[in-house]
Amino acid sequence: MKDLEQALELGVSQQKRFNASKPKVWLRNECVRVGLAETLCTYIMMVFGLGSVAQVVTGQGAFGEYLSINLGFGLGVAMGVHVGGKVSGAHMNAAVSFTMCTFGRLGWKMLPLYVFAQLLGSFLAAGTIYGVYYDAIHEFCGGNLSVTGEMATAGIFATYPAPYLSLMAGFLDQILGTALLLLCLMALSDQRNKPAAAGTEPIAVGLLVLLIGISMGRNSGYAINPTRDIAPRLFTAVAGWGMEVFRAGNGWWWVPLVAPPIGGVLGAGLYKVLVEMHHPHVSEPGEGLMEEFDEETAPLEKQKKICANTCTIPDLLLDNMLSMSIAKLTKPDP
Structure with a gap:
């Protein structure tokens, strides 16, 4: 039980640390x-x-x-x-x-x-x-x-x-x-x-x-x-x-x-x-132009996904630590 409490405290402290690192938005309008x-x-x-x-x-x-x-x-x-x-x-x-x-x-x-x-x-x-x-x-x-x-x-x-x-x-x-x-x-x-x-x-x-x-x-x-x-x-x-x-x-x-x-x-x-x-559409002649455009915009879409994933880092860390702690507590002794 102590291990579980320590894991929870560690997860909360990690969450606070990540939240504290986020910049404040002074003007939201x-x-x-x-x-x-x-x-x-x-x-x-x-x-x-x-x-x-x-x-x-x-x-x-x-x-x-x-x-x-x-x-x-x-x-x-x-x-x-x-x-x-x-x-x-x-x-x-x-x-x-x-x-x-x-x-x-x-x-x-x-x-x-x-x-x-x-x-x-x-x-x-x-x-x-x-x-x-x-x-x-x-x-x-x-x-x-x-x-x-x-x-x-x-x-x-x-x-x-x-x-x-x-x-x-x-x-x-x-x-x-x-x-x-x-x-x-x-x-x-x-x-x-x-x-x-x-x-x-x-x-x-x-x-x-x-x-x-x-x-x-x-x-x-x-x-x-x-x-x-x-x-x-x-x-x-x-x-x-x-x-x-x-x-x-x-x-x-x-x-x-x-x-x-x-x-x-x-x-x-x-x-x-x-x-x-x-401008030609994908299904029309000149499809290569659109493929080139898709290739050029692919890094931007990838970056958007990366940014979206990084927003959940604190939650992922907390979930991983809790899962590891619970697995350790429930693991049968040799």
């Missing part, structure tokens, strides 16, 4: 977790992106050039995906969230949460960069916070069109840029095509943003993101640049707000109609 993650990853992306612009503008080319701005935003996006990718998906872009809702990959009820989180993250990032570069900005412009001209600094935070660009041309520019963004994002996540290799998704998305920047940034700075543009623009309006931020460029402010969602839906829809809808 899914909406709160998603909102915080989306806010933080957007903030990270915008701090690096806006910081790279501020360094180029205030340094007058001595501390970077246009390419460094593209690299700043591209790498900032990659870091943002690392920060919130597994929690919120790291959209960091209202056009992405809207497109995901349109194609059923995100519930419409989650859209306001995503948009609010992105606006908050972008606004806070603008405030952070303004604080960090406050002295540099005022040294550069002589204390005159202007929106246009050689000493303009509002472009550090929001996008403005080139002098030659009309509103219609800029509207089409933003539609095309966002369409390419979402088309390529759909391809990078398509598990039945050639998706980004596991673990390389952040850098792949960052390179995509870099590619759009170095090929389509001349006209208006490739905003391709409503929340990235409007939140910092609002910040500059209250931080000293005034309402001119909404009048500049013939009232440009609404273009990066309206055009990207349209472009996002068009780009994702184009990929879906021309590629995704025509």
Whole structure:
């Protein structure tokens, strides 16, 4: 009987030890977790992106050039995906969230949460960069916070069109840029095509943003993101640049707000109609492609089973110890 009691005590202590090693979950509400993650990853992306612009503008080319701005935003996006990718998906872009809702990959009820989180993250990032570069900005412009001209600094935070660009041309520019963004994002996540290799998704998305920047940034700075543009623009309006931020460029402010969602839906829809809808099924010609896909996903399924089994380790240990103890007690003496 003593052996049985000792076995029970040992099993209980093992159970407590395993339970104590489990990490505590402080926030169980899914909406709160998603909102915080989306806010933080957007903030990270915008701090690096806006910081790279501020360094180029205030340094007058001595501390970077246009390419460094593209690299700043591209790498900032990659870091943002690392920060919130597994929690919120790291959209960091209202056009992405809207497109995901349109194609059923995100519930419409989650859209306001995503948009609010992105606006908050972008606004806070603008405030952070303004604080960090406050002295540099005022040294550069002589204390005159202007929106246009050689000493303009509002472009550090929001996008403005080139002098030659009309509103219609800029509207089409933003539609095309966002369409390419979402088309390529759909391809990078398509598990039945050639998706980004596991673990390389952040850098792949960052390179995509870099590619759009170095090929389509001349006209208006490739905003391709409503929340990235409007939140910092609002910040500059209250931080000293005034309402001119909404009048500049013939009232440009609404273009990066309206055009990207349209472009996002068009780009994702184009990929879906021309590629995704025509993937062969297992029973059709091209079965080898599906077999290759099954082989690629097999390790993931195996990992899921392993994770499921490890969750029962304490119970298995307790059962094994009890069984051994009972067998020892009931074993006849020689």
